[in-house]
Amino acid sequence: MSITTTTHLNFRGQAREALEFYRSIFGGQLMVATHSQAYPSFPAEEADLVAFGQVESPEGFRIMAFDVPAARPFDSGISPVFVSVRGSNADEITRYWNALSQGATIIQPLAPSGWTPLYGMLTDRFGITWVLDVAQSYGS
8 A cells, every 4th residue: 555645736727837837847747637627517717727737757746736716715825835845966956946936035045054955945936835955864
């Protein structure tokens, strides 16, 4: 038996754009099902919004997204969740950082820290907060 957890992000009409952006950074396959595909009687004005969306890369990156319909309440909140990307080397993390930082608000610049060779935090142009660092062995 195995289990996998996947970060699932909620948007109000930006899910496809966000998934395409994340795919441009992490690579992989984009899968999208619209509300009209999932629910044939869905209101026409929101028919093309994302009911199920996912980006999955061969390297192990996976993220899901959903467009919350207008009939449902939605408040993205302030940093309700962080997406953590931990890579095996500084070049890899720097590449992801440089791409995600386009139009982002930098919370903690990408730099060495006391616990890892490289760490940074930013909120991307979609309001999602990302934590990026280089994997490090921790003492027991």
